[in-house]
Amino acid sequence: DAGVTQSPTHLIKTRGQQVTLRCSPKSGHDTVSWYQQALGQGPQFIFQYYEEEERQRGNFPDRFSGHQFPNYSSELNVNALLLGDSALYLCASSPSSYNEQFFGPGTRLTVL
Amino acid sequence: ELKVEQNPLFLSMQEGKNYTIYCNYSTTSDRLYWYRQDPGKSLESLFVLLSNGAVKQEGRLMASLDTKARLSTLHITAAVHDLSATYFCAVEGDSNYQLIWGAGTKLIIKP
Numbered sequence: 649d650a651g652v653t654q655s656p657t658h659l660i661k662t663r664g665q666q667v668t669l670r671c672s673p674k675s676g677h678d679t680v681s682w683y684q685q686a687l688g689q690g691p692q693f694i695f696q697y698y699e700e701e702e703r704q705r706g707n708f709p710d711r712f713s714g715h716q717f718p719n720y721s722s723e724l725n726v727n728a729l730l731l732g733d734s735a736l737y738l739c740a741s742s743p744s745s746y747n748e749q750f751f752g753p754g755t756r757l758t759v760l
Numbered sequence: 761e762l763k764v765e766q767n768p769l770f771l772s773m774q775e776g777k778n779y780t781i782y783c784n785y786s787t788t789s790d791r792l793y794w795y796r797q798d799p800g801k802s803l804e805s806l807f808v809l810l811s812n813g814a815v816k817q818e819g820r821l822m823a824s825l826d827t828k829a830r831l832s833t834l835h836i837t838a839a840v841h842d843l844s845a846t847y848f849c850a851v852e853g854d855s856n857y858q859l860i861w862g863a864g865t866k867l868i869i870k871p
Contacts, residue, residue, distance in 0.1 A: 681858070690848055690861035704857040738802060747791065747852060749859065751803040
């Protein structure tokens, strides 16, 4: 059983560019959450998707947007990248009935 | 605003010793999660505590939850080097959809 997968593993972008990160949830999970983790800090909740809709959003600007597809996979898009967007981006999946979240390996984004 | 506070934030200890990490939170949530993170790696779920008085154990780690005190503890018994990692606690937010995380406790266990 494949766990949560994310792509790409690493990404380097320059300020002002746009980036798309991808996530496939664990088999049987229909809910996907995205987190940003800066170095040395705990994860910060960006948003959660369920039934192809954004169900809840954390304190992140509109530059951060997402999408969930019918097969439950998800994308995180970040526009107009800032240096401060450099972080590890984690995707987590869970079944809708239970909030234990299983995390993917993350995408390390560096903005130069 | 929901806050989750862990202490200590850094802990260096010798193998064979016992120690406890504390997680305090400011909401009435009765669901708390513990995760482990190795350097440069993702987060691994350790324990899910779903009710007051819940206690779970796995190997040398034991977690407990006191919802009245809004406190969870992660106890390490006879520490071994392999337990070196950063440990996070997380609590469900008001909507139950998001997890609010502590800052993490970096644990270093010296041989």
